[in-house]
Amino acid sequence: MSASVRDVAAAASVSVGTVSNVLNHPDKVAPETVARVQAAIETLGFIRNDAARQLRAGKSRSIGMVVLDVGNPFFTDVARGAEDRAAEDGFTLLLGNSDEKLAREGSYLDLFEEQRVHGILITPVGEDLARLGRVQANGTPAVLVDREADRAQFSSVSVDDVAGGYLAARHLIEQGKRRIAFVGGPHSLRQVQDRLAGARKAVAETPGVQLELIDTDSLSVLQGRAAGESLRSREAVHRPDGVFAANDLLAMGVLQALHMLGDIRIPDDIALIGYDDIGFASAAVVPLSSIRQPAALIGYTAVDLMLREAAAGAGFEREHVVFQPELVVRQSTSG
Amino acid sequence: MSASVRDVAAAASVSVGTVSNVLNHPDKVAPETVARVQAAIETLGFIRNDAARQLRAGKSRSIGMVVLDVGNPFFTDVARGAEDRAAEDGFTLLLGNSDEKLAREGSYLDLFEEQRVHGILITPVGEDLARLGRVQANGTPAVLVDREADRAQFSSVSVDDVAGGYLAARHLIEQGKRRIAFVGGPHSLRQVQDRLAGARKAVAETPGVQLELIDTDSLSVLQGRAAGESLRSREAVHRPDGVFAANDLLAMGVLQALHMLGDIRIPDDIALIGYDDIGFASAAVVPLSSIRQPAALIGYTAVDLMLREAAAGAGFEREHVVFQPELVVRQSTSG
DNA sequence: CGTCGAGAATGAATCGTTTCAAGATTTGAA
DNA sequence: TTCAAATCTTGAAACGATTCATTCTCGACG
Numbered sequence: 001m002s003a004s005v006r007d008v009a010a011a012a013s014v015s016v017g018t019v020s021n022v023l024n025h026p027d028k029v030a031p032e033t034v035a036r037v038q039a040a041i042e043t044l045g046f047i048r049n050d051a052a053r054q055l056r057a058g059k060s061r062s063i064g065m066v067v068l069d070v071g072n073p074f075f076t077d078v079a080r081g082a083e084d085r086a087a088e089d090g091f092t093l094l095l096g097n098s099d100e101k102l103a104r105e106g107s108y109l110d111l112f113e114e115q116r117v118h119g120i121l122i123t124p125v126g127e128d129l130a131r132l133g134r135v136q137a138n139g140t141p142a143v144l145v146d147r148e149a150d151r152a153q154f155s156s157v158s159v160d161d162v163a164g165g166y167l168a169a170r171h172l173i174e175q176g177k178r179r180i181a182f183v184g185g186p187h188s189l190r191q192v193q194d195r196l197a198g199a200r201k202a203v204a205e206t207p208g209v210q211l212e213l214i215d216t217d218s219l220s221v222l223q224g225r226a227a228g229e230s231l232r233s234r235e236a237v238h239r240p241d242g243v244f245a246a247n248d249l250l251a252m253g254v255l256q257a258l259h260m261l262g263d264i265r266i267p268d269d270i271a272l273i274g275y276d277d278i279g280f281a282s283a284a285v286v287p288l289s290s291i292r293q294p295a296a297l298i299g300y301t302a303v304d305l306m307l308r309e310a311a312a313g314a315g316f317e318r319e320h321v322v323f324q325p326e327l328v329v330r331q332s333t334s335g
Numbered sequence: 336m337s338a339s340v341r342d343v344a345a346a347a348s349v350s351v352g353t354v355s356n357v358l359n360h361p362d363k364v365a366p367e368t369v370a371r372v373q374a375a376i377e378t379l380g381f382i383r384n385d386a387a388r389q390l391r392a393g394k395s396r397s398i399g400m401v402v403l404d405v406g407n408p409f410f411t412d413v414a415r416g417a418e419d420r421a422a423e424d425g426f427t428l429l430l431g432n433s434d435e436k437l438a439r440e441g442s443y444l445d446l447f448e449e450q451r452v453h454g455i456l457i458t459p460v461g462e463d464l465a466r467l468g469r470v471q472a473n474g475t476p477a478v479l480v481d482r483e484a485d486r487a488q489f490s491s492v493s494v495d496d497v498a499g500g501y502l503a504a505r506h507l508i509e510q511g512k513r514r515i516a517f518v519g520g521p522h523s524l525r526q527v528q529d530r531l532a533g534a535r536k537a538v539a540e541t542p543g544v545q546l547e548l549i550d551t552d553s554l555s556v557l558q559g560r561a562a563g564e565s566l567r568s569r570e571a572v573h574r575p576d577g578v579f580a581a582n583d584l585l586a587m588g589v590l591q592a593l594h595m596l597g598d599i600r601i602p603d604d605i606a607l608i609g610y611d612d613i614g615f616a617s618a619a620v621v622p623l624s625s626i627r628q629p630a631a632l633i634g635y636t637a638v639d640l641m642l643r644e645a646a647a648g649a650g651f652e653r654e655h656v657v658f659q660p661e662l663v664v665r666q667s668t669s670g
Numbered sequence: 671c672g673t674c675g676a677g678a679a680t681g682a683a684t685c686g687t688t689t690c691a692a693g694a695t696t697t698g699a700a
Numbered sequence: 701t702t703c704a705a706a707t708c709t710t711g712a713a714a715c716g717a718t719t720c721a722t723t724c725t726c727g728a729c730g
Contacts, residue, residue, distance in 0.1 A: 052686035387716035
């Protein structure tokens, strides 16, 4: 169908090797020849076949990334940062969405391995990283994003979620709230576990504070709304007076159920805080307090580590970058 | 590095052809042999090299998609629909973000062509589709998303933006607003042109209604906030009483500037309507009226058309699907 | 008992690019 | 004028999976 190097070579009356050199090492070819070959490329509409190129190279110029939810602005921000760093070195970022499902995560991992991707960035769904370990063993560096694990095996870029959870819960307590509810799930997600652990710590520090768990199936607006509705349907005295949602999407859902569909005052009746500080949080019905993470920087750093690991080859000393989260107070907790 | 079909063949004491058959046509191989080969694959940790596979096949199992802004939930919704349809036929969606920049759009197009992608879905940045025409001519079907153009050359899935713009502006007028401002840009985007054209039509229908244009550099929250601030800094009498933003991101920005940073009442002082009806619109400080588009369905349909075109080959009769937008009234226009 | 055919397995050829050792040509110095 | 060095160009080999014309093996049937 489309022209190959051979066709270009014939049209320019040179060998295929020379065409390839024009493409990849133009300095090794006489200027006049370069011009002739480029003219031929132009007239034939030649387009490099990346498959053949990769086959020879053994590796692609792509980086694979698997996130938990592309619909979550936090992850698109991370991806944007990752893309920026990748572009600096001429790599392309391939974005996959696991939707918090192990099966989908697995098929993206398969795909990326088959594509001989340069490296993988992943926010894993579960605790079992054996599959990822195999990828790593096959020579494809994998970096954990927004998650830390076996420090010797995987480099990681994360945020101290325990500290973040602590900040959130303590803030609610400082606002005078005593019956705190943690809305989040599934608990197989490390992020959920850690944020809850931080909250537990803050609760334990202050006598008389109770912590209630409200589980969700995923970290989505819809699940948040469901959780909020279950709270709304309770008698007022049995409701918590502070809600800490495991991320902003959930918090937005809770907010919708309590404030917009119900007549519960935020923050007077119930104070609400989320996590991630996505752009939309500040523009919510009641501007949402949240825990800010440096999303773009996380992505940028993750690609950076990955590239370094790929360049260093085996025996690379894994690195671990941990950012500190930051409390952002808005009206949803401070009237 | 990693095992090849040849290694597997040796380990299972069969020929490479047989290994390939086990992988692709297991029914053509004796069950016992299949088992033996699969065992070998397992123990060697063999992973198909997609580059080699594609090289032979000539085409990849991927579909390329270029959107204007991944940060815009509208486009991630479209992408989600596209991914679903692609997955039905075993294709993978590669998502690229042009960020409304011609250069980035071009480099994604290059990349996709080099990867011999099965087809391309694109919301083009500018009016010049010559580049895309060349892609099409080289045998890669391209479908326009959220945009219509040369009907004979490209299939398209779009929403009647003129009708949408009309709906939005007429709604503001029906709410008694007479000094309408259209916030949007760049005008090189067809979406912006069309929505404005619709608004103009509605304005022309009612005597005594003025339309003012407030240009933005892109369709982002930040640009919306800037536009809102310029409005806020005016004397009240010179402000419009109705604002139609070219998309919800802009509208959210305007909302922040007017309502949260200023003390302008929405919708009493200024009514505000956006476009796209992204999920966050309903949860805004003042729930945002908007024009709804069937995002996921647009993506789903676009892949469907693309796949049909790819299957039919040259001489395919281009198809054009146009959805009708829908007015969603919330508090930002109706107190 | 010979022949035919279905089913299974084979392995060389192929896809298009890059690499690299070897050959060809030019340049410059002696 | 000659030779070595520097500069260009060449073309075959390699990457790894898939295809397909061929070969091989049985078993059934006349």
